[in-house]
Amino acid sequence: MGPNDELAEELRASARKALDDRMPTTVLRQVIDTEDGIDRSLYALAADLGWLGLTLPESVGGSGGSWHELAVVLEEIGRALAPLPMIASVVVAAGAVMLAGDDEQQQRLIPGIADGSAIATGALFGASGRPDEPLAARVERRDGSLVLSGVSGFVPDAHVSSWMVVAATDGAVPTLVVVDSSAPGVRIERLDTTDVTRRLAHVHFDDVVIPSANVLASADAQHVIDELVRRAGVAIALDSVGGLERVVEITVAYVGEREQFGRKVGSFQAVKHHCANLLVFSETARVAGRAAADAIDGARWVEWAAIAKSYSGDTYTEATRIAVQCFGGVGFTWEYDIHFYMKRARLSQQLFGSPTYHRQLLTRELRSRTAD
Amino acid sequence: MCSGWKHVDKGERVHFDYSDEELSFRKELKGFLDGELPVYFEFFDLPQQERFDRSMEFVKKLAARGWLTPAWPVEYGGSAHAPWQQMILSEEMIAHGEPRTGQYMNVNWIGPAIILAGTPEQKEYHLTRISNGNVVWCQGFSEPDAGSDLAALRTSAVRDGDEYVINGEKIWTSNAGVAEFCFLLARTNSEARKQEGISIFLVPTATPGVEVGDIDAVVHPGAFHHVVFTDVRVPASCRLGPENEGFTIVRKLLANERVGVARYHRAAGYLDRVAKWCDERGLLDDSSVIETLAHARVACDAARVLVYQVWDERTRGLHPDESAWVYRTAAVNAERAVSEAAFKLMGAEALVRHSHADNQFEWATTAGIAGGSYEMQLNSLARVLLGTKG
Ligand SMILES: Cc1cc2nc3c(=O)[nH]c(=O)nc-3n(C[C@H](O)[C@H](O)[C@H](O)COP(=O)(O)OP(=O)(O)OC[C@H]3O[C@@H](n4cnc5c(N)ncnc54)[C@H](O)[C@@H]3O)c2cc1C
Numbered sequence: 001m002g003p004n005d006e007l008a009e010e011l012r013a014s015a016r017k018a019l020d021d022r023m024p025t026t027v028l029r030q031v032i033d034t035e036d037g038i039d040r041s042l043y044a045l046a047a048d049l050g051w052l053g054l055t056l057p058e059s060v061g062g063s064g065g066s067w068h069e070l071a072v073v074l075e076e077i078g079r080a081l082a083p084l085p086m087i088a089s090v091v092v093a094a095g096a097v098m099l100a101g102d103d104e105q106q107q108r109l110i111p112g113i114a115d116g117s118a119i120a121t122g123a124l125f126g127a128s129g130r131p132d133e134p135l136a137a138r139v140e141r142r143d144g145s146l147v148l149s150g151v152s153g154f155v156p157d158a159h160v161s162s163w164m165v166v167a168a169t170d171g172a173v174p175t176l177v178v179v180d181s182s183a184p185g186v187r188i189e190r191l192d193t194t195d196v197t198r199r200l201a202h203v204h205f206d207d208v209v210i211p212s213a214n215v216l217a218s219a220d221a222q223h224v225i226d227e228l229v230r231r232a233g234v235a236i237a238l239d240s241v242g243g244l245e246r247v248v249e250i251t252v253a254y255v256g257e258r259e260q261f262g263r264k265v266g267s268f269q270a271v272k273h274h275c276a277n278l279l280v281f282s283e284t285a286r287v288a289g290r291a292a293a294d295a296i297d298g299a300r301w302v303e304w305a306a307i308a309k310s311y312s313g314d315t316y317t318e319a320t321r322i323a324v325q326c327f328g329g330v331g332f333t334w335e336y337d338i339h340f341y342m343k344r345a346r347l348s349q350q351l352f353g354s355p356t357y358h359r360q361l362l363t364r365e366l367r368s369r370t371a372d
Numbered sequence: 373m374c375s376g377w378k379h380v381d382k383g384e385r386v387h388f389d390y391s392d393e394e395l396s397f398r399k400e401l402k403g404f405l406d407g408e409l410p411v412y413f414e415f416f417d418l419p420q421q422e423r424f425d426r427s428m429e430f431v432k433k434l435a436a437r438g439w440l441t442p443a444w445p446v447e448y449g450g451s452a453h454a455p456w457q458q459m460i461l462s463e464e465m466i467a468h469g470e471p472r473t474g475q476y477m478n479v480n481w482i483g484p485a486i487i488l489a490g491t492p493e494q495k496e497y498h499l500t501r502i503s504n505g506n507v508v509w510c511q512g513f514s515e516p517d518a519g520s521d522l523a524a525l526r527t528s529a530v531r532d533g534d535e536y537v538i539n540g541e542k543i544w545t546s547n548a549g550v551a552e553f554c555f556l557l558a559r560t561n562s563e564a565r566k567q568e569g570i571s572i573f574l575v576p577t578a579t580p581g582v583e584v585g586d587i588d589a590v591v592h593p594g595a596f597h598h599v600v601f602t603d604v605r606v607p608a609s610c611r612l613g614p615e616n617e618g619f620t621i622v623r624k625l626l627a628n629e630r631v632g633v634a635r636y637h638r639a640a641g642y643l644d645r646v647a648k649w650c651d652e653r654g655l656l657d658d659s660s661v662i663e664t665l666a667h668a669r670v671a672c673d674a675a676r677v678l679v680y681q682v683w684d685e686r687t688r689g690l691h692p693d694e695s696a697w698v699y700r701t702a703a704v705n706a707e708r709a710v711s712e713a714a715f716k717l718m719g720a721e722a723l724v725r726h727s728h729a730d731n732q733f734e735w736a737t738t739a740g741i742a743g744g745s746y747e748m749q750l751n752s753l754a755r756v757l758l759g760t761k762g
Contacts, residue, residue, distance in 0.1 A: 128719060128720060128721055129719065129720030129721070130719045130720060153720065154720040154721075154723070191723075191724055192724065192725045193723045193724055193725060194723060194725055194730055195723070200720075200723070259517075260517075260518075260519060260520045260521040260524070261520070261521045261524070262521075265520075268747070270747040270750065270751070271747070317715075321708075321737065324737060325740050325741065325745070325746065325747075328519055328520070328741055328745060329514070329519060329543070329544045329741060331741070332589050332590055332591050332596075332737075332738065332741075333587060333588060333589055333590065333596075334588040334589070334590055335588065339590045342737075346715070346722075346723060346733070347723055349715070350715070350719055350720045350722065350723055351720065354716070354719050356660075356716060
């Protein structure tokens with residue numbers, strides 16, 4: 001354990017304590033019943049604890065930390081199922097502005113993200129929310145101004161955002177623009193999805209005028225979009241790592257208590273193997289997720305990002321299926337927590353590219369490497 | 373759609389076709405269903421009371437056509453049609469969201485249990501009502517501490533003169549909120565081996581002391597209940613079969629339940645809808661899409677041909693437990709395969725509540741538990757296969 005890891009473990013302990021205190025599942029149950037489904041006071045606390053600005057540069061209100069630490073926070077959030085719009089706001093929206101924005105844009109937009117006074121998101125895909133399908137939003141120049149129309153599908157946390165980064169086509173090429181979520185012509189259609197701990201929306205743009213200061217100046221927007229998909233994918237993989245860890249704990253605890261045939265059900269070989277498989281999934285997803293977080297900006301980043309997202313997507317869903325099976329009937333009741341994980345796993349699997357999509361990326365990356 | 377494979381005669385003959393008569397029955401039935409239920413919908417998505425009202429109305433029409441209990445003997449309100457009619461019915465019903473709701477159980481095993489073990493009075497009263505399609509039953513087996521270990525149930529029925537006094541708690545009782553009768557398992561002898569002290573009671577849920585509560589469930593909201601019995605007095609004539617022989621009767625009849633639900637057919641129906649969804653998006657030229665669809669399709673059709681084999685054995689008077697268990701596990705695997713395929717193909721759109729993927733996912737998740745867990749089915753099979761105990 002290097003000094004880096006001691007710091008990380010301190011951060012983990014404080015994050016776990018904060019989330020245990022503020023977001024036990026008893027509180028989660030109340031938060032998901034509210035209109036917006038997020039806990040703003042917890043978000044403010046996340047800002048105070050420095051989670052939001054962790055990887056943002058000091059010049060824009062961050063603390064210039066690394067993904068090694070961000071990984072810890074994301075894992076703890078996933079473990080607690082905390083309904084915090086952090087991946088959308090910090091990883092995707094702020095990430096886009098840091099990658100593609102100019103100085104003025106960064107100074108204007110990022111401090112609010114770091115101090116939690118603003119929540120933002122990224123609307124990066126077409127109507128189906130898949131990275132491999134064409135964009136369905138476009139910009140046109142009309143009477144000297146830039147106008148956005150069309151739709152972006154399955155946008156996380158759009159309903160609580162004050163601005164969003166939108167990927168749209170400009171003629172034949174993609175471009176990235178910042179859109180004020182309350183601008184005339186922006187309509188946020190909330191979706192009724194099964195994961196109640198995170199909200200998605202289709203965002204419709206009806207001739208939304210984009211000030212020229214809000215066009216992110218990047219020569220290659222597609223490159224930026226691809227990088228955001230990788231980062232968001234790894235962030236979700238880390239959320240899944242935390243979730244998996246908790247799934248193992250609560251399942252092992254349940255089968256160690258529940259008795260049938262005069263024995264703990266956890267003493268039956270079939271159930272033992274289920275639990276052992278959960279551990280294999282959890283441990284493997286953890287090393288893959290952390291390896292990816294540490295690989296950011298390195299030579300094997302693209303590869304690790306694809307591995308982490310595809311592996312965690314499939315194992316988190318499979319692990320929660322097995323876990324629910326271990327719970328038997330009570331797994332289908334609101335009273336137990338396991339179903340929250342099952343649904344969060346499903347959403348995580350599909351958001352920012354499915355396992356299939358990420359495996360294809362991996363194959364392409366490996367091929368391009370051997371071609372070099 | 374697969375029109376049907378059936379009649380797999382181990383090693384000898386394999387007939388994959390329905391007879392002309394059976395095919396025309398299926399066609400007539402489908403025509404009727406398309407008229408009655410013009411749009412596909414999940415009955416389970418309806419609020420409980422509406423589901424109940426619509427189902428009652430529908431089942432009466434089904435009964436009036438002789439299509440509720442066609443395979444039953446004529447003297448009990450059936451028309452003694454070949455059992456394949458019941459198979460066709462079970463497939464078409466589930467393909468239309470199971471509009472019989474809880475009454476499918478009456479046809480599959482509650483009625484047959486009464487035919488097997490009922491007194492002339494019980495037969496006269498209950499079988500008439502069941503075959504007319506105007507009574508809903510629930511199954512009062514599981515208890516908080518008796519799930520997989522059903523024989524550990526503790527609800528007691530104590531003889532007091534001409535009555536039994538029942539005390540205890542049942543859980544996960546589907547349809548108890550609307551059921552008029554409960555097919556109840558209760559302990560009548562606490563001294564005997566646990567399987568040998570259980571009796572069956574046909575209990576009117578309106579009896580004083582029966583209290584039905586809701587379980588806050590994440591699947592099929594409103595369908596799950598717990599039922600508490602506090603000093604419930606029923607006449608001894610409510611007991612079905614000899615005292616303490618309830619478990620033997622139920623074991624025999626539950627084999628019917630295992631093969632009576634055409635899970636593979638509902639799953640295949642969802643798969644058809646997913647395929648159509650892919651087609652509308654121009655995805656059917658992609659070989660990985662075709663492979664994913666075909667993989668799940670094979671799982672459904674494998675389960676189908678397995679259940680046809682069991683059914684065929686039944687028609688020849690055999691009651692093989694083993695092949696019923698093999699079928700049951702294959703049907704759960706088919707449910708899971710379709711659910712996985714639907715998520716894989718539909719991507720983020722699968723996440724919307726009541727998408728094809730979401731609906732199938734719900735069925736696939738409960739499939740491994742409802743009616744006995746997947747692990748318990750495998751235990752039973754392994755026991756036979758390996759000749760081991762436990
Ligand atoms: C949708 C649905 C509808 C239902 N409807 C009804 C109904 O109408 N009436 C009714 O009476 N019941 C009903 N049930 C209850 C159902 O029969 C029980 O849930 C089931 O028998 C499992 O029992 P349990 O929930 O207590 O799980 P448990 O028995 O506690 O099992 C927990 C886990 O331990 C495993 N396990 C237990 N024993 C062993 C063993 N010996 N070897 C290996 N693994 C083992 C199980 O496979 C499971 O994974 C319904 C359940 C569902 C999900």
